[in-house]
Amino acid sequence: MVFYFKARPDVGDYTIFIGLDKHENEELIKYGFPQDVWFHVDKMSSAHVYVRLQIGQTYEDISEGLLEDCVQLVKANSIQGNKMNNIDVVYTPWFNLKKAPTMDVGQVGxxxxxMVRTVRVENRLNEVVNRLNKTKVERKPDLKAERETVDASERAEKKARLKEKKKREEMERLDREKQSELKSYKGLMVSAKMTSNKQVASTTKSLQELEEDFM
Structure with missing residues (x-):
């Protein structure tokens, strides 16, 4: 089971989500999207909270409002962290998470x-947590299938871009050849405009004639 929340509307259309337990967290770690950003209370037990950014965005593009929603949800879903003030929440891109075979279920490095950022959360903001909880939706997604669909779409898009690139390069090559051919034609001597030595001799004055003209 995964719990989905909608971030405040003024920051854009963003979905924040949490795994039901550590086993669900394993699936989220395994089948995350490149644009996912992971949040967790530092040095304490808490839920693994994710926000899915827009394609092309990075964790450095997270606005203050969206960041506040995420860290408040992390704090509210930490038994220890929810009772304390001035806790730290860490966050990093999903692809920066490292899972070693020796790690326990739900544990990550x-x-x-x-690439890990830390933000200090002074206290719980009930108005933020309550607003988020009103948008809460429970689903049991096939995370593997969702990731495979995205991967297939990305491969198709990459293939289309590559095909378009090759087509453009071929057109550019043909254009270069055409321009080179035209240039070579312009440099050729056209027989109709060629002048023979006999013609030159017949139209050129002799030295004596030139001297007489000068005199």
């Missing part, structure tokens, strides 16, 4: 610690 990071490929690159420099």
């Amino acid at each position: 990071f490929h690159n610690s420099k």
Whole structure:
């Protein structure tokens, strides 16, 4: 089971979601999308919270309003963190999550610690948490199938782009050849405009004639 929430409308159309338990979290880790961003209370137990960004966006594009929704939902879904003030929430892109065979179910690490951001959450904002809970929807998605559909779409799009690129390169090649051919034609000597040595001799004055003209 996965719980889905809608972020505040003024930040855009974003979905925030949480796995029911650590086993569901394993599936979310395994079949996440490249544009997913993962949130968790630092050094405490909490739910694994994700937000799905728009294609082309990165975790650095998260607005303050969207970030507040995410961290408040993390805090509210942490037994320890929900009771405390001034806790830290960490977040990082989904693809930065590292899962080693020796790790427990639901446990994760990071490929690159420099891609992990930390935000301080001073206290729980009930108005934010209550608003999010009103949008809560429970679903049991086939995460593997969803990821496979996205992968298939990306492969088809990549194939189409590659095909278009090859077509464009071929047209550019043909155009270059045409321009080169036209240039070579212009440099050719046309027989109709050629002048023979006899013609030159007949139209050129002798040295004596030139001297007489000068005199």
